[in-house]
Amino acid sequence: MRSLLKQFAFSRRLLKVESCRITESASLILLPWASLIQKLNRVPVIFLLDQRKRFSTMPEIETNHRDSELFSPPSEVRGMTELDRTAFKKTVTIPVLKVRKEVVNKLMRSLKRAALQRPGIKRVIEDPEDGEGRLIMLDPYKMFTVDSFEKEELSILKQLNVNPQISKYNLDLTYENFKSEEILRAVLPEGQDVTSGFSRVGHIAHLNLRDHQLPYKHLIGQVMIDKNPGITSAVNKINNIDNTYRNFEMEVLSGEENMMTKVRENNYTYEFDFSKVYWNPRLSTEHSRITELLKPGDVLFDVFAGVGPFAIPAAKKKCTVFANDLNPESHKWLLHNCKLNKVDQKVKVFNLDGRDFLQGPVREELMQQLGPLSKERKHSVHIVMNLPAKAIEFLSAFKALLEGQPCGSELLPIVHCYSFSKDANPAKDVQQRAATVLGISLEAYSSVHLVRNVAPNKEMLCITFRIPAAILYKNQTMNRDNHEGPPLKRQRTDKDF
Numbered sequence: 001m002r003s004l005l006k007q008f009a010f011s012r013r014l015l016k017v018e019s020c021r022i023t024e025s026a027s028l029i030l031l032p033w034a035s036l037i038q039k040l041n042r043v044p045v046i047f048l049l050d051q052r053k054r055f056s057t058m059p060e061i062e063t064n065h066r067d068s069e070l071f072s073p074p075s076e077v078r079g080m081t082e083l084d085r086t087a088f089k090k091t092v093t094i095p096v097l098k099v100r101k102e103v104v105n106k107l108m109r110s111l112k113r114a115a116l117q118r119p120g121i122k123r124v125i126e127d128p129e130d131g132e133g134r135l136i137m138l139d140p141y142k143m144f145t146v147d148s149f150e151k152e153e154l155s156i157l158k159q160l161n162v163n164p165q166i167s168k169y170n171l172d173l174t175y176e177n178f179k180s181e182e183i184l185r186a187v188l189p190e191g192q193d194v195t196s197g198f199s200r201v202g203h204i205a206h207l208n209l210r211d212h213q214l215p216y217k218h219l220i221g222q223v224m225i226d227k228n229p230g231i232t233s234a235v236n237k238i239n240n241i242d243n244t245y246r247n248f249e250m251e252v253l254s255g256e257e258n259m260m261t262k263v264r265e266n267n268y269t270y271e272f273d274f275s276k277v278y279w280n281p282r283l284s285t286e287h288s289r290i291t292e293l294l295k296p297g298d299v300l301f302d303v304f305a306g307v308g309p310f311a312i313p314a315a316k317k318k319c320t321v322f323a324n325d326l327n328p329e330s331h332k333w334l335l336h337n338c339k340l341n342k343v344d345q346k347v348k349v350f351n352l353d354g355r356d357f358l359q360g361p362v363r364e365e366l367m368q369q370l371g372p373l374s375k376e377r378k379h380s381v382h383i384v385m386n387l388p389a390k391a392i393e394f395l396s397a398f399k400a401l402l403e404g405q406p407c408g409s410e411l412l413p414i415v416h417c418y419s420f421s422k423d424a425n426p427a428k429d430v431q432q433r434a435a436t437v438l439g440i441s442l443e444a445y446s447s448v449h450l451v452r453n454v455a456p457n458k459e460m461l462c463i464t465f466r467i468p469a470a471i472l473y474k475n476q477t478m479n480r481d482n483h484e485g486p487p488l489k490r491q492r493t494d495k496d497f
Contacts, residue, residue, distance in 0.1 A: 070140060071118065073178055073186040080187050083219045085175035088183070095138040096169040098127060103160045104134050110156040114138050114149065120177050135169060180227040188216060195220055198234075199281050201274050202261030205234040207253070221253025232256050235274075250275060265309060266291075268316070270337050272307045276329040279307065286451050286462070287313065290384060290416060294319050297379040299369060301362050301413075303354045303394065304387040307333040308347075315343035322365065324350040324357040354387065358397040370407040381413040388418040388460055392430070395437045398467050406469035406476065413472075416464050418451070426450075426459045434463055438471055 073088045080087065094116065099107060104124055108115065115123050116137035127133035142148060146164045149157070157164050175183070184194045192212050199206040205224045209217055221234030233255035237248050259275040265284050272279065287309045294300060296318040302311045305323035307330055315321045315338070325331050331351040338344040350357055362383070369381055385391040395417060423429035427448035435442045446465035454460050470476045 071173070071178070072182055075186070077183075077186050079189070081216055081219055083222045088173075088175040088178060090173045091170050092140075092173060094140055094169050094171045095143045095166045096135040097138060097162070097164070098130075098167060099134050099136055099160075099162050101132060101134045103162065104136070107136070107156065107160060107162065110153060111136065111138075114143050114153060116140070119179070121171070135167075137169070137171075138166065175226075180223050183223050183227075184216075184220060187219065188213065198224060200228075200231070201279055201281060202263045203230060203232045203256075204259065204261055204274055205231045206250075206274075207234060207236050209236050217251075217253050221255065225255050233258065235259075266313060268309075268312050268341050270307050270309065270312075270333075271340060272333040272337075273329060277307055277327060277333055278330070279309075282452055283309070289449075290382075291317060294382060295379065299365070299379065299381045301357075301365075301381075301383045303357055303362075303383065303385045304391070305334055305349075306330050306386075308337045308341075310384050310386065311347055312337060312341050312343055315346040316341065318346075321347040322350070322361055323347050324352055324354065324361075326351065326353050354385070354391075354394050355397045358394065359401065363401050366402060366413065367404075370402065370411060370413075371404070377411060381411075383413050383415045385415065385417040388420045391417050392419050392433050392437055395434060398438070398471055400472075400474040402473050404473070406473045409466070409469065412466040412469060414464065414466055416462055418460065418462050420454060420458060420460055422458050426461055430461050430463050434465075438468075440468055440471055 070092055074090050077084075077087050097111075108124070116139050118137075121137065123137045125135050125137070127135050143166060145166060146154075148166070149164055154164060178186075181194055188194055189212070193210060195207060195209060195213055205221070205228065207220070207224070209220065213220060217236060221236070224234045225231050234253045235250040236253050238251050239249045259273050260271075261274050262269065262271045263279070263281070264270075265281070266288050270279070290310055291313040294314055294317055298314075298319045300311065300314045300319050300321045302314075302321065302323040305311050305325045308323065311321045311323035311334070321343075323334060325334060328351060331349065335344070335349050338347045338349065348361075350361055352360065366381070369377065385394060387394070395415075398415075417434060419430045419433065421427075421429045427450075430448055431442050431446055434446070442463070442465050445468070446463050449462045449464065451460040451462055
């Protein structure tokens with residue numbers, strides 16, 4: 001290794017560039033020496049293509065990995081807890097092609113392969129030594145000498161009378177040129193997980209930082225704001241969701257403390273105070289999935305409605321909607337959003353405990369919907385219970401909820417009940433827990449849909465089933481282990497997980 005380095009005459013001093021002069025170079029070693037040494041330590045096979053001229057590594061090294069080395073922030077930022085943007089200055093050597101400005105547009109179409117592909121860095125800049133000339137930035141991992149051009153590229157260069165000689169340009173990088181993931185990977189301890197993703201709620205970036213990231217939380221928050229247009233506040237959840245009102249305590253990491261926000265989801269607008277209600281943008285697809293199951297004229301009971309992401313689309317679809325939430329703030333914003341989306345005349349809003357809602361307004365409406373005239377009814381009744389931490393417990397409210405003669409099995413209400421599971425077989429786990437609460441087997445009469453992965457070994461699921469008449473009506477003697485009822489269309493079951 002030492003002899004190899006000696007042959008290359010590596011020197012860290014060569015990395016320091018004091019000016020942006022351009023020099024002709026028939027052969028160019030472009031990688032920073034420190035990065036090159038790291039490569040030599042890691043890559044088992046090295047090709048030396050004339051030791052005095054250039055260096056090439058095995059092609060198995062992925063471009064994004066190499067790119068992260070050349071375009072990574074200076075090592076001096078490691079451990080920074082208070083953001084200092086000036087510390088991210090760095091100079092890298094980039095191969096360039098000198099051209100006349102009038103041929104740039106024609107030439108760029110033919111040099112897509114060879115040109116530098118790096119967001120935030122212009123591929124064509126003015127030649128500081130020639131006002132009428134331009135410099136085309138080339139890919140430092142593909143372009144070393146004239147021989148690096150492909151035959152077709154050399155042909156177009158000749159047609160446009162462009163000298164294929166490659167020059168080098170000292171490019172100054174600043175904080176603005178680095179991606180958020182690159183910044184955080186350079187700052188956080190090596191080997192630690194890097195937070196570059198977040199949930200966007202209007203102008204708010206909602207992060208769930210891990211313990212090892214907390215010393216850097218304010219820096220992380222500011223980077224999220226800097227690198228994501230429209231984000232003006234970054235917050236971190238500091239406790240679990242409160243199961244009563246489904247909100248959580250949060251800390252403002254950086255930016256403004258205004259939590260009043262507006263979001264657009266599936267073409268609907270919602271406004272609310274994010275610090276006081278529950279909102280999860282990752283449930284957008286699930287909101288849409290349930291809405292698609294509904295038909296105009298159907299009845300929807302939304303037991304834990306939040307600010308309206310199930311209720312409002314259903315109302316827009318000309319369904320009759322009864323929406324409830326225990327949280328007074330959610331109730332307030334639910335009313336507001338119904339007006340905002342012009343469905344306030346189609347949604348009846350309640351501020352009750354979920355069990356009281358089921359045994360009160362829901363029971364009263366079901367007595368009418370499933371009464372003697374129900375045989376003439378063509379619409380379906382759906383009950384959505386989106387409180388994953390506790391919703392299954394509320395299923396007991398359906399026991400002996402109604403009186404009188406049972407309606408036909410095809411008219412029985414359809415329940416969509418959400419739950420979390422850490423079980424190795426999450427679908428079966430949810431089915432068994434729901435069956436335990438109801439006291440009846442659901443295995444043949446329910447479907448389970450995987451909503452999303454919440455955390456390692458934790459899934460969010462939705463179990464859908466028709467409430468058996470043996471459960472819903474009083475004084476029923478039907479065998480609860482073999483209750484009748486049409487099976488629902490299969491979605492995903494435990495065999496899918």
